[in-house]
Structure formats: C-alpha cells, structure tokens
Amino acid sequence: MKKKKKNENSSKIFEYHDHGACFGDAITQIEDYFIQKKLQLTPLRRKVFEILIEDHKPLGAYDILDKLGEAGFSSSPPIAYRVLDFLIEHGFVHKVQGLNAFIACSNPKHSHFPTFVICRKCEKVAEVSEEKSGLNLPSPRITNFKIEKTTIELTGICSTCENAEIR
Amino acid sequence: MKKKKKNENSSKIFEYHDHGACFGDAITQIEDYFIQKKLQLTPLRRKVFEILIEDHKPLGAYDILDKLGEAGFSSSPPIAYRVLDFLIEHGFVHKVQGLNAFIACSNPKHSHFPTFVICRKCEKVAEVSEEKSGLNLPSPRITNFKIEKTTIELTGICSTCENAEIR
DNA sequence: GTTGATGTGTTATGTTATAACATGTAATGA
DNA sequence: TCATTACATGTTATAACATAACACATCAAC
Structure with missing residues (x-):
C-alpha cells in the first residue's frame, strides 16, 4: 500500500510503492470484505481482480477478457462487464472514464471519491x-x-x- | 421525452436562466471569438453549435448527426466528431464523459475547468x-x-x- | 497555375457496452 | 422431496460510440 514518505523533489504522485505488499494486502482486503458482507468471491471475480491488481494500471474491458480467456474462463463481453460492475459497486475497482478503462482501487478502505x-x-x-x-x-x-x-x-x-x- | 419545467423551490444549481438571451449571447460570443482568432465559423460548425445550444442539454454524437441530416448536412460519423473536437478545442463545447455526450459550454469565457x-x-x-x-x-x-x-x-x-x- | 492549408464528404472498420435469454448450482422452506 | 428463489455464469446477437484512411473542393499565397 501507499507508504507515506518524506517528500522528495521528485514526482510524488507517481512514485513507486512496494507492489508485492500492495498485491497481498489487496487480496486480503477483498477477501475480508467479501466474508464480512457475505458475498461470493468466486474464481471469476477473484481472477478479474487479480488481473487488475497485477500490474496495477488501467485495462480495457477487452484486455481483461483476453486475459480471462487465456486463463480458461469464458471471454464474451458480458462476463467482464458484469464482474467489473460488481467490483466497482463494492469499491475495489474504478473506471477511468478518460481511458475507457478499469483499474484496481489503491485503497478501497478510503478512496470513495478518488x-x-x-x-x-x-x-x-x-x-x-x-x-x-x-x-x-x-x-x-x-x-x-x-x-x-x-x-x-x-x-x-x-x-x-x-x-x-x-x- | 423529458419536459423542462419552471423552477420551483428547488435546487440552485439547476435553476433556470433566460435561455433566449443565453442563446443569442452564445452565438455572438462564438462569432466574435472566431473572427478574433481568424477561424472559420462555417455553416456546419455553426449548425452543430446551434444544435447543442438550442436545448442546452447533453446530446450524443449520433443525435447530433441525426439533426445534421435533417438540416441537410451530411450525417456520417466523422462529420460530427470532427466538428465537435474542433469546438471542444476552442472551449465552446464540453464532453460529458459519464454520458458519452456533448454539451455547449455555459460560459466559454470562464469555464476552462468546469x-x-x-x-x-x-x-x-x-x-x-x-x-x-x-x-x-x-x-x-x-x-x-x-x-x-x-x-x-x-x-x-x-x-x-x-x-x-x-x- | 501550382502549392499548401483547410474543410467537408465517404467508406469501411474498430472499439466499447448492453439486451435478452439460457444454464447451473446452492440454500430455503412448504 | 421437490418447488421456489437467489445468484453467478454462459452465449448470441446487436447496440452505441468512435476513428482510420482516402477523396475532393475551395481559396489564399507564392
């Protein structure tokens, strides 16, 4: 996750974080949330979230579909859009309108208005x-x-x- | 369709203005701007702007195309998108990303970051x-x-x- | 009168998103 | 036990949004 760091003279907002930790934290967070809310973190949902958090940059729905296909899931459009809508609804994914793309939330606990x-x-x-x-x-x-x-x-x-x- | 109604005791930001004046002002503003910047306010560009300012709500590109067609202009997609891009570039139109729609700027003199x-x-x-x-x-x-x-x-x-x- | 800049027209295609309906599975409870 | 319901996913088809690439016309400038 974002570690608050002393300000350097470099581009603060694009600075790197410990992505291994970020990935693990994120998975843990979503698991906990789903249990708490009695939601099903199905293989498909988990996979979509993993795809998004993996390189942590915006991906188009059809990029995600391709990766789902590679992983053996169905890859017809509604599959991705449904799961994305669901994850967005619960705050784990955001849509970047300017790119028609989707990105894992950096901090689902806090960023409701990112x-x-x-x-x-x-x-x-x-x-x-x-x-x-x-x-x-x-x-x-x-x-x-x-x-x-x-x-x-x-x-x-x-x-x-x-x-x-x-x- | 949605019928616009006189403002009651409601929402300040949605309150009504004198649209006749707004329309005239907007046309005058765009004319002046184009002259000053030595740009061509062609019939097509003027028409697209008029369409947008006429009811002053967001319209999809294909809605605009239909109206262009009715008015005797060509109505193939690039026509609209090109003119819209041009008007956006000069601040007379904005895109509403959440609706995939375009709207005339309420005040091109001021609203660069609306x-x-x-x-x-x-x-x-x-x-x-x-x-x-x-x-x-x-x-x-x-x-x-x-x-x-x-x-x-x-x-x-x-x-x-x-x-x-x-x- | 050729050149280059600009504006519009046209065809085709690419990209993004949803509607509508079908199937599977698991929990509920009559 | 079997219908009912809720939910998740699968599938087909199509809708909605946007751009690439090329053609042609006008006009001012050299």
Whole structure:
C-alpha cells in the first residue's frame, strides 16, 4: 500500500510503492470484505481482480477478457462487464472514464471519491485519495444535490515526460 | 421525452436562466471569438453549435448527426466528431464523459475547468464554473504534474428527484 | 497555375457496452 | 422431496460510440 514518505523533489504522485505488499494486502482486503458482507468471491471475480491488481494500471474491458480467456474462463463481453460492475459497486475497482478503462482501487478502505491523475504521454495513472488531492467533496457551494459518485480526472503531463518532450 | 419545467423551490444549481438571451449571447460570443482568432465559423460548425445550444442539454454524437441530416448536412460519423473536437478545442463545447455526450459550454469565457453536476434520475446536467464549485484547481498538493484538462463530474440525485423517489 | 492549408464528404472498420435469454448450482422452506 | 428463489455464469446477437484512411473542393499565397 501507499507508504507515506518524506517528500522528495521528485514526482510524488507517481512514485513507486512496494507492489508485492500492495498485491497481498489487496487480496486480503477483498477477501475480508467479501466474508464480512457475505458475498461470493468466486474464481471469476477473484481472477478479474487479480488481473487488475497485477500490474496495477488501467485495462480495457477487452484486455481483461483476453486475459480471462487465456486463463480458461469464458471471454464474451458480458462476463467482464458484469464482474467489473460488481467490483466497482463494492469499491475495489474504478473506471477511468478518460481511458475507457478499469483499474484496481489503491485503497478501497478510503478512496470513495478518488482523483485520477493521468499523464497523456506515458499514460501512467495515479490515484489520489480525496484527503490528498485538495479536491474536497462535497462542495459547500453545491446544495440541493446529493452526490453519490464522482468522476475526477486530471489529464496532463508528468514532469518526467515534460522534460523529455520536444514539440 | 423529458419536459423542462419552471423552477420551483428547488435546487440552485439547476435553476433556470433566460435561455433566449443565453442563446443569442452564445452565438455572438462564438462569432466574435472566431473572427478574433481568424477561424472559420462555417455553416456546419455553426449548425452543430446551434444544435447543442438550442436545448442546452447533453446530446450524443449520433443525435447530433441525426439533426445534421435533417438540416441537410451530411450525417456520417466523422462529420460530427470532427466538428465537435474542433469546438471542444476552442472551449465552446464540453464532453460529458459519464454520458458519452456533448454539451455547449455555459460560459466559454470562464469555464476552462468546469464541473458537471448530473442527476441520474431526471438526467439534468448543470455546468458549474470552477469559481463556484469549490473544486479549485490546480491543487497545491499535486506537484510535478501539469494539468491540461480536467474531467470533473458529480453524479447523484437532485432534491426534486430525491423527494419524488421511493425505493 | 501550382502549392499548401483547410474543410467537408465517404467508406469501411474498430472499439466499447448492453439486451435478452439460457444454464447451473446452492440454500430455503412448504 | 421437490418447488421456489437467489445468484453467478454462459452465449448470441446487436447496440452505441468512435476513428482510420482516402477523396475532393475551395481559396489564399507564392
């Protein structure tokens, strides 16, 4: 998981974490959650989540379907979409609208209103939890409206790519 | 279809404006902008913008294509997408990602980083400029990243619909 | 009058997502 | 025990959204 680190002079939001630990934690978290909520963490659901958490970057539904196929599961579209919807509903997966892609949640315990920061060049995506993004919700100025879901995506260029860029 | 009604005691962000004036202002604004930037406000571009500003709600690309067809323009997909891209680039149209739809900008002079508030029930969409949304950008906490574009969409239920809802 | 920039037209195809219906399995309880 | 229900998955077909690639026209500039 995200280890709070002393701030360096480098790109904080894209910095690396201990992915082995992240993977294990995530599996444990989802198992616990499913038990607690009496939900079925079926082989298919588990596999979809593992696919997403494995390299921890956004994948299209059809990419996921391909990987499901390779793993011996059915790979017709509804299979993926149904499971993704289910995992999204329970906060373990987010959809990145700007990429029509899906990504494992970095911290299902906390990030109900995550912000995604997307580099248009290297296509890295960072999930920033609401406490850290400075984009706090709900806004005091939006009244008479109950926010149920947010899509907050910041697209641009990370400093690494910007330094490399000519154009 | 959805019939727009006079505002009652409801939701501030969805409140009505003088749409006749809005329409005229918008056309004037786009004309001025195009002259100033030496761009061509061709019949096709003007028509697409008029279609969008006419009822001022999000329309899918294929809805726009249908209306173009009715108006005697070509209605093959690239026609719409090209013009929409162009208008988006110049800030007169936004894409609402959550609906795969396009909407005329409420205020091209100011809203470079707009927030959209979307009622999932009545499907009304309000554009809130960054000054008013409380979601000010760029965040002081996101460093080493240059934000070029934002997608901020708040989906939920407006008070009018909530009051009417059972479930 | 050729060149290059721009705008539109057209065909074909690619990509993303859902509807509708069928099957399997396990728990519930009459 | 057997119907009922709830849930998960499988399958076919199609809908909805978007772009690639190429053709043609106009017009200003050289």
